[in-house]
Amino acid sequence: MTVTDITVIGGGPAGLYAAFYSGVRQMSVRLIEAQEELGGKVRLYPEKMIWDVGGVPPARGSEFRKNLIQQGLTFDPEVHTGTTVTDIKRQENGQFEIITHDGRSFASKTVIIAAGSGIINPQRLTIDGAERFEISNLHYTVQSLETFRGKNVLISGGGNAAIDWANELDDIAGRVILSCRSEVMKGHESEVNKVMCSNVDCQFRTSIHRLIASEDGSRIAQVELLCGEDEYRTVDVDHVIVNHGYERELTFLNDSTIALEQTGHQRIAADADGRTSIDGLYAAGDVVDYSGKLNLLAGAFQDAANAVNAAKQFVDPEAGAKGMVSSHNEVFKKRNEEMKKQEAASK
Numbered sequence: 001m002t003v004t005d006i007t008v009i010g011g012g013p014a015g016l017y018a019a020f021y022s023g024v025r026q027m028s029v030r031l032i033e034a035q036e037e038l039g040g041k042v043r044l045y046p047e048k049m050i051w052d053v054g055g056v057p058p059a060r061g062s063e064f065r066k067n068l069i070q071q072g073l074t075f076d077p078e079v080h081t082g083t084t085v086t087d088i089k090r091q092e093n094g095q096f097e098i099i100t101h102d103g104r105s106f107a108s109k110t111v112i113i114a115a116g117s118g119i120i121n122p123q124r125l126t127i128d129g130a131e132r133f134e135i136s137n138l139h140y141t142v143q144s145l146e147t148f149r150g151k152n153v154l155i156s157g158g159g160n161a162a163i164d165w166a167n168e169l170d171d172i173a174g175r176v177i178l179s180c181r182s183e184v185m186k187g188h189e190s191e192v193n194k195v196m197c198s199n200v201d202c203q204f205r206t207s208i209h210r211l212i213a214s215e216d217g218s219r220i221a222q223v224e225l226l227c228g229e230d231e232y233r234t235v236d237v238d239h240v241i242v243n244h245g246y247e248r249e250l251t252f253l254n255d256s257t258i259a260l261e262q263t264g265h266q267r268i269a270a271d272a273d274g275r276t277s278i279d280g281l282y283a284a285g286d287v288v289d290y291s292g293k294l295n296l297l298a299g300a301f302q303d304a305a306n307a308v309n310a311a312k313q314f315v316d317p318e319a320g321a322k323g324m325v326s327s328h329n330e331v332f333k334k335r336n337e338e339m340k341k342q343e344a345a346s347k
Contacts, residue, residue, distance in 0.1 A: 004030045004078065005315050006308070007098055007108035009085050012040020013297055014285025015114035016072030018304035023075025023331075025312045025323045030078040030106060032085055032098065038072070039065035040116050044141050048164070052296050074331065088281070089257045096280065109280070110311040113268060114304065115250060116286040123244040130211055136219045137239045138211075142168075148239055150174045154223050156208050157243035163187040163195050165241055170198045177201045177235060179208065179225055206233070211240070250287070263289040274307030280314050282307035 008018045011033030022029040037043055042050075046062035059067075073079070084101040088111060091097050098106045122140035124130065130138060142148075142165060153173045155162050158180035164187075166178045178200050185192045185202075196202065203225065209232060210224035220240055225233045250266045261269040261277035267289035274282035284303035286295065293299065305323075312319045 001105070001107045002078075003095060003107040003109065004028045005108070006030070006110050006112055006311050007032065007096070007106060008077075008112045008114055009098070010040065010114035010116055010285070010287070011035070011038040011072075011079075011081065012114065012116045012285065012300075013042065013068055014116070014300040014304045015040070015112075016068045017301045018112050018114055018284055018308055019072045019077045020074055021305050021308045021323065022311075023077070024329060025308055025319075027308070027312060027315065028078075029075070030108065031072070031080070032083050032100070032106070033079070033081045034084040034115075036082045038069045038079075038081065041120055042068065044120070044122070047142050047145050047168070050297070053298055053301075085252050087252060087256050090278075094280070109315050110282065111280070112274070112282045112284055112304070112307045112311065113253075113276075113287055114284045114300075114307075117246070117248045117250070117266075120246045120248055122242070123247055125208065125211075125242055125244075127208065127211055133211065133213075133220050133240075137237075138220060139239060139241045140243075142241065145169065145172055148173045151238035152236055153177070153239045153241060154179060154235060154237045155241045155243065157245075158182055158185045158187075159243060159245065160187040160191070162241075162243035163191045165243065166195050166200045167191060167198065170195075170200055175201065177203060177237075179203045179206045181205070181207045203227075203233075208240075208242075272306065273310045274303060275310055280311070282311055 005027035006022050007030045008015045009032050011031055015031060019029050019031045042061050042065045048061045049058050050061060050064045051058045085098055086101050087099040089097040096108045096111050145168060148169055149172050151173050152175045153169055154177045155166050156179045163185055166176055169176050183204050206225040206227050208223055209226040211220050212222035214221040220237055222234050223237050223240060227233050253260060253266055258278055263269045268276055268283040268287055270276045270283045270288050270290050272290055274284050276283055284307045285300040288303060309322055
């Protein structure tokens with residue numbers, strides 16, 4: 001069994017940066033991700049513009065995710081996607097044993113949990129037969145805004161995601177109807193104000209009651225909204241977007257043989273360097289909680305670097321507390337030269 005210096009659980013922003021920075025610190029790393037694709041929650045928002053990373057121009061989620069993955073794989077980590085961690089054990093020799101859903105086990109000197117909010121899947125409509133429209137015009141994520149150009153779009157939800165999509169589609173779609181179950185929206189104040197001042201038709205105290213199919217049964221042609229207790233309203237639609245939140249699963253934190261201290265909402269208690277209640281086990285990103293925690297992408301990257309630095313000293317007590325400046329790394333030096341040649345050739 002191959003023993004790595006670090007096993008990173010989670011292939012989102014924090015996990016990918018941890019894999020990258022482990023390479024910077026010359027540590028062998030294994031990356032385990034439950035989903036079939038890397039990128040974490042960013043993969044759910046390919047069209048969203050991401051602004052909150054210092055010094056990086058705003059980019060759509062799809063581009064940002066592509067860059068995250070490319071950077072994370074710089075040092076060729078051992079990667080396992082579609083693999084769910086079910087248990088973490090401490091072996092007699094002090095190493096960790098990570099057990100996955102398919103019965104495999106992996107050995108590692110240290111572990112960094114960067115599982116975010118857990119395995120995330122959009123909450124789907126509980127209406128009978130709704131799933132058959134997922135291949136046509138029922139959407140739980142937005143892959144391309146152009147899909148909705150000039151169309152009648154109904155968005156169901158009253159949180160940040162639903163409000164954001166309503167604002168994004170206001171100038172693209174022919175008509176946007178926002179169906180909100182409650183009397184108020186629960187989103188960022190500026191975005192709520194924006195949608196309320198837009199052309200979006202906000203339908204409060206409504207919810208999807210029935211999906212009415214087209215004549216050939218292939219698409220949703222109309223949506224019947226429940227308004228109050230016994231009142232119904234039917235609207236014509238070309239597309240339906242459902243943003244009812246996400247199902248999150250982080251059961252291995254509670255079921256693991258190793259009992260990790262938690263702070264609530266399935267967050268791991270740690271210090272600012274990612275050190276948990278278990279020596280050699282660290283946490284980074286949305287899954288960790290400590291005083292001064294920054295819940296931004298920039299914070300996830302810092303969490304990851306701090307956790308890797310702590311893990312490096314755990315494996316090698318003589319190692320420096322921090323890594324080298326990235327521009328001094330020989331791998332980057334070689335790639336910088338390659339990029340300069342490409343730039344010169346394109347001129």
